[in-house]
Amino acid sequence: MSAFNAIGEEREIDREEFTPGIEPQPTWCPGCGDFGVLKALKQAMPEVGRTPDETLLVTGIGCSGKLNSYFESYGFHTIHGRSLPVARAAKLANPGLEVIAAGGDGDGYGIGGNHFMHTARENHDMTYIVFNNEIFGLTKGQTSPTSPKGHKSKTQPSGSAKDPIRPLSLSLTSGASYIARTAAVNPNQAKQILAEAMEHDGFAHVDFLTQCPTWNKDAKQYVPYIDVQESEDYDFDVHDRDEAAAMMREAEDSLNEGTVLTGRFYADDERPSYQEEKIAIGEMPEEPLAERYFDDDYEWERSADLLDRHK
Amino acid sequence: MAENELIWRIAGGSGDGIDSTSQNFAKALMRSGLNVFTHRHYPSRIRGGHTYVEIRAKDESVNSRGDGYNFLLALGDSFARNPKEGAYYGDEEVKPLTENLDDLREGGIIVYDTGLIDPDDVPDLDERAEENNWHVFGIDLRSMAREHGREVMRNTAGIGVTAALLDMDLDEMENLMESAMPEKILEPNLTILHEAYEMMQEEYEFDHELRVPQGEHEEDQVLISGSNGVAYGALDEGCRFIAGYPMTPWTDVFTIMSQHLPEFGGISEQVEDEIAAAALALGASHAGVKAMSGSSGGGFALMSEPLGLAEMSETPIVLVEAMRAGPSTGLPTKPEQGDLEHVLYSSQGDSNRLVFAPSTPSEAYDQTRKAFELAYEYQMPAIVVIDQKLSGENENVPESFFDREPNPDLGSVLTEEELEDAPHDPSGGTFNRFSHDDPEDDGVRPRSLPGQKGGRFLVTGNEHNEAGHIEEDPDNRVIQMDLRMKKLESVRSELDSDPESSHQTYFGPDEADYGIVTWGSSQGAVEEAVDRLNDDGHSVKAVGVSDLMPYPEEEMTAFLESVDEALVVEMNATAQFRGLTQKELGQFGEKLTSLLKYDGNPFEPAEIVEGFELQINGGTDAPSANTRLEPAIGD
Numbered sequence A: 001m002s003a004f005n006a007i008g009e010e011r012e013i014d015r016e017e018f019t020p021g022i023e024p025q026p027t028w029c030p031g032c033g034d035f036g037v038l039k040a041l042k043q044a045m046p047e048v049g050r051t052p053d054e055t056l057l058v059t060g061i062g063c064s065g066k067l068n069s070y071f072e073s074y075g076f077h078t079i080h081g082r083s084l085p086v087a088r089a090a091k092l093a094n095p096g097l098e099v100i101a102a103g104g105d106g107d108g109y110g111i112g113g114n115h116f117m118h119t120a121r122e123n124h125d126m127t128y129i130v131f132n133n134e135i136f137g138l139t140k141g142q143t144s145p146t147s148p149k150g151h152k153s154k155t156q157p158s159g160s161a162k163d164p165i166r167p168l169s170l171s172l173t174s175g176a177s178y179i180a181r182t183a184a185v186n187p188n189q190a191k192q193i194l195a196e197a198m199e200h201d202g203f204a205h206v207d208f209l210t211q212c213p214t215w216n217k218d219a220k221q222y223v224p225y226i227d228v229q230e231s232e233d234y235d236f237d238v239h240d241r242d243e244a245a246a247m248m249r250e251a252e253d254s255l256n257e258g259t260v261l262t263g264r265f266y267a268d269d270e271r272p273s274y275q276e277e278k279i280a281i282g283e284m285p286e287e288p289l290a291e292r293y294f295d296d297d298y299e300w301e302r303s304a305d306l307l308d309r310h311k
Numbered sequence B: 001m002a003e004n005e006l007i008w009r010i011a012g013g014s015g016d017g018i019d020s021t022s023q024n025f026a027k028a029l030m031r032s033g034l035n036v037f038t039h040r041h042y043p044s045r046i047r048g049g050h051t052y053v054e055i056r057a058k059d060e061s062v063n064s065r066g067d068g069y070n071f072l073l074a075l076g077d078s079f080a081r082n083p084k085e086g087a088y089y090g091d092e093e094v095k096p097l098t099e100n101l102d103d104l105r106e107g108g109i110i111v112y113d114t115g116l117i118d119p120d121d122v123p124d125l126d127e128r129a130e131e132n133n134w135h136v137f138g139i140d141l142r143s144m145a146r147e148h149g150r151e152v153m154r155n156t157a158g159i160g161v162t163a164a165l166l167d168m169d170l171d172e173m174e175n176l177m178e179s180a181m182p183e184k185i186l187e188p189n190l191t192i193l194h195e196a197y198e199m200m201q202e203e204y205e206f207d208h209e210l211r212v213p214q215g216e217h218e219e220d221q222v223l224i225s226g227s228n229g230v231a232y233g234a235l236d237e238g239c240r241f242i243a244g245y246p247m248t249p250w251t252d253v254f255t256i257m258s259q260h261l262p263e264f265g266g267i268s269e270q271v272e273d274e275i276a277a278a279a280l281a282l283g284a285s286h287a288g289v290k291a292m293s294g295s296s297g298g299g300f301a302l303m304s305e306p307l308g309l310a311e312m313s314e315t316p317i318v319l320v321e322a323m324r325a326g327p328s329t330g331l332p333t334k335p336e337q338g339d340l341e342h343v344l345y346s347s348q349g350d351s352n353r354l355v356f357a358p359s360t361p362s363e364a365y366d367q368t369r370k371a372f373e374l375a376y377e378y379q380m381p382a383i384v385v386i387d388q389k390l391s392g393e394n395e396n397v398p399e400s401f402f403d404r405e406p407n408p409d410l411g412s413v414l415t416e417e418e419l420e421d422a423p424h425d426p427s428g429g430t431f432n433r434f435s436h437d438d439p440e441d442d443g444v445r446p447r448s449l450p451g452q453k454g455g456r457f458l459v460t461g462n463e464h465n466e467a468g469h470i471e472e473d474p475d476n477r478v479i480q481m482d483l484r485m486k487k488l489e490s491v492r493s494e495l496d497s498d499p500e501s502s503h504q505t506y507f508g509p510d511e512a513d514y515g516i517v518t519w520g521s522s523q524g525a526v527e528e529a530v531d532r533l534n535d536d537g538h539s540v541k542a543v544g545v546s547d548l549m550p551y552p553e554e555e556m557t558a559f560l561e562s563v564d565e566a567l568v569v570e571m572n573a574t575a576q577f578r579g580l581t582q583k584e585l586g587q588f589g590e591k592l593t594s595l596l597k598y599d600g601n602p603f604e605p606a607e608i609v610e611g612f613e614l615q616i617n618g619g620t621d622a623p624s625a626n627t628r629l630e631p632a633i634g635d
Helices: A035-047 A064-069 A083-093 A107-113 A113-122 A167-174 A187-199 A240-259 A276-281 A301-308 B018-031 B092-098 B127-134 B143-148 B152-166 B172-182 B183-203 B225-236 B251-260 B274-286 B297-302 B304-313 B342-344 B361-378 B390-394 B418-423 B474-497 B520-535 B551-561 B576-586 B606-618
Strands: A055-059 A074-077 A100-105 A126-132 A178-183 A203-209 A223-225 A258-268 B004-012 B034-041 B052-056 B070-074 B104-113 B135-139 B221-225 B241-246 B267-270 B291-296 B318-324 B354-356 B383-385 B394-398 B456-459 B505-508 B514-519 B541-543 B546-551 B565-570 B592-596 B627-630
Touching: A035 A100, A035 A126, A035 A187, A055 A064, A055 A083, A064 A074, A064 A100, A064 A126, A074 A083, A083 A100, A083 A107, A083 A126, A083 B241, A083 B267, A083 B274, A100 A107, A100 A187, A100 B520, A107 A113, A107 A126, A107 A167, A107 A223, A113 A126, A113 A167, A113 A203, A113 B274, A126 B241, A126 B456, A167 A178, A167 A240, A167 A258, A167 B514, A167 B592, A178 A187, A178 A240, A178 B551, A187 A203, A187 A258, A223 B241, A240 A258, A276 B143, A301 B018, A301 B221, A301 B225, B004 B018, B004 B576, B018 B034, B018 B052, B018 B172, B018 B221, B018 B394, B034 B390, B052 B092, B070 B092, B070 B152, B104 B127, B104 B152, B127 B135, B135 B152, B135 B183, B143 B152, B143 B183, B152 B172, B152 B183, B172 B183, B221 B225, B221 B361, B225 B251, B225 B318, B225 B361, B225 B383, B241 B251, B251 B318, B274 B291, B274 B297, B274 B304, B274 B318, B274 B361, B291 B627, B297 B304, B297 B318, B297 B342, B297 B520, B304 B383, B304 B394, B304 B456, B318 B361, B318 B390, B342 B361, B342 B383, B342 B546, B342 B576, B354 B361, B361 B383, B361 B394, B361 B474, B383 B390, B383 B520, B390 B520, B394 B505, B505 B520, B514 B520, B514 B551, B514 B576, B514 B606, B520 B565, B520 B606, B551 B576, B565 B576, B565 B606, B576 B592, B592 B606, B606 B627
Parallel strands: A055 A074, A055 A100, A074 B456, A100 A126, A126 A203, A178 A203, A223 A258, B004 B070, B070 B104, B104 B135, B241 B267, B241 B291, B291 B318, B318 B383, B354 B383, B514 B541, B514 B565, B565 B592
Antiparallel strands: A178 A258, B004 B052, B034 B052, B034 B394, B221 B394, B354 B546, B505 B541, B592 B627
16 A cells, blocks of 8 residues: 555645645735635646645745645645755655645745756756735845836835846846746636646746735736737747747836736756656656665665675 | 884875876785785875875784885876976976975885986985985886886886895786786786886896795685775665765775665766765655765864754764865865764754764774664664765775674664554544654654655754644653664664674773773874883783763773773864763773874874873973874873
8 A cells, every 4th residue: 555645636626725724814905916826736736736735835034935834735845945955855766746845035035046946957847926915024024136227125225236137037047948927817727827837847947926005015016917818919939949038028128117027938848857867867766765765575675785896 | 223014105196097006015015914004195186296105014904004104106297397497396206205204214125217317306315314224226117107008107216126026926916917907907916017027137136035924814804995884885785876976085985886876776876965964864864765965074063954954853864974184175185084063963952863983994884784774773874974084094904804794773663553553643544654642752753655655744943843843842852862862872872782883992901090982084194103102011901982872971081080080082173072982971081191293294103102201290391393292180
């Protein structure tokens, strides 16, 4: 009998299963975009067909990090910027798990920027949701890596001299094989994109625009949005790297001007995921490593087998 | 004077094959029935720069490099390319000869390669040789190597010369070369080996007394390093996941694991930095795989964040800290025991971790296994502290030592069946993993693994309630803190309840007036010093401490109460272990004198003998230029 019976269980899944029975009072402010992420994620789960017991949600620190307090699954609320390395190892250890990592723009593009680049490059089979509200929320309103140039805050009182990070372009350059941007103000698109991202076999990066009504006063900052897939003005091939890159540049430039472009920007369905690459070169077992510890018949190899070369 | 031991030093430039040659020679000595111990000294450079390996071989057991040495094979530095006068590396070419003479014993042998070393560049060689009764052989090893193969094979010529001078037969060396070398280079090497051997026998008369000692092993031996010990201990304990970033000397363990994990069905990940490395180990462990990571001082500094998370989230991991001299990048290729406090106290808050400091390669194996066993049983991080010395030194160990059962047990993990009866929150499906109902609790609350049915819980680096949700209630805080802190106490009781599993090593007589205390890799030199001191009529016993945390309070109190005074020997400048001892025991400050060394080289037994004599005579001057005595409180 498997040690992980929840994995691969096929049945009808209700999104309410992902609401904790002991849901704590959310600490998010009224009107916060984070509610939109939570709702879209719960709605996407039945479409993907994964149960709470086979889902591992790994978060960083900040308002976004509290996502797994309000989402019922296995959860690991880690430390600032470090959700990705924890998540990707859990996936390698037990590839049957649905692994979702989530964090904010400071968490993901600032302190965790190095991990973001390398996780994308390695194309781990997981979904990474970045709550992008262009501000540090939980520490009370400092400039973030996505804050627009000139943004004034207590830590940059003269206005930021820095151009914001370009998360979509950075993700593409780093090697992510699925890249999308959606917004909390667009629940239907958000749900579809999250479902697609989870079903994608590789690193799926979702830059999720979330309004911060408290520290970024314009709570409607991402409205009106344009869905690039729905609009005839933005005809491009989501599978073509160059066209996707051009589209991302436009989305990133126009966001500063107030035009919010969302949708799927890139999908590479051909590229093997990291675990497939590792298995192919013999650096990872085909059967989930975590199962082995429960297999009474497995014969554990010992170091004694290595000693010949030391004689 | 005939000596009962050979301490052979091969010196040359980094990249000249000193390591592989000496490894084979050490094995040949081991196979001939001797006990061997190797010591490696190298600069922080890829090619060139003075490097040496010392092999000590004798019939009796050896556990340190000894004092000085009695045979020098000086190869010349083939990578010294800057002979310009006054240049930084200007005299590199002759360094293998000039740099090593101070430690060569009276009556010792010098073989140097006239192909690369001009003896005129060593103006006082003749005088010193005469003064010290050295037997000097200038041999053109380079030409011999060039004639039959390639220049780099002058190593082999040096071995041939060594064997002839020491009256060794070549069989073992030949066998080793045959198994280690590809066909193409084997033939020329064998030719060179014999050529050199025969040339020496034909052309020279020997009047030196040094010969290879005779010995015999009762069972098959293997030659392993401290890094091998750590890696093999981890493999046998079921570790199948490692993540790391290269840093000397941790790289040794990381490399050995990376080379073998795939064939053992495991996974090795070289990642972007040390924060990621430790975080990956956490993620793999959380998902139900025995996992490790590690680094050296600077990289371990980056790990203090995930280390704290491991403690708070109660996720087992094993970290290796292979110390080198600091602070900062320090002396990258030199040993020091200067990271003790870093390892004990890094990370924020009142945090607990297990810390073990093995002293020999075989102990490294044992204690790495223990570290995994306890980390997984008690769901907390364990750190195995080694250093550059232990990492790279080799000792022979009976092969049967490794003939033990593997232990793939994940420790305190519930099965799905057990989860059905485990406490769950009545209002939902959440498993109360951090439940604390049992007053007899040893602090351990078994976990579930993602993917198990009915085991859902949240784990967080924040203070949390029984289900793992963030909780700032003061009562809950105290309960959770106390339970986490209790685990260290529980581990201590477990270790104390089984004296067989004591990691402290005692040597010398049971009763003695004086004590020596040391920890980790300095133990070997202390062991040898204790024998000599007792032979000289002193009354000394010693303890090598390997359990650093939880600190072996009972054992150490008993030891220190039983002696009048004790010398604490460690390789750092601030007497860190002495500080720990005083902090943990709250007494003995007036009994403890420190002997400290932090020049980048490990202790030699003679320095400890001398330091001890100074201490008991009330002296305060250091026994040698690069050591320091720190008096006891009140002295």
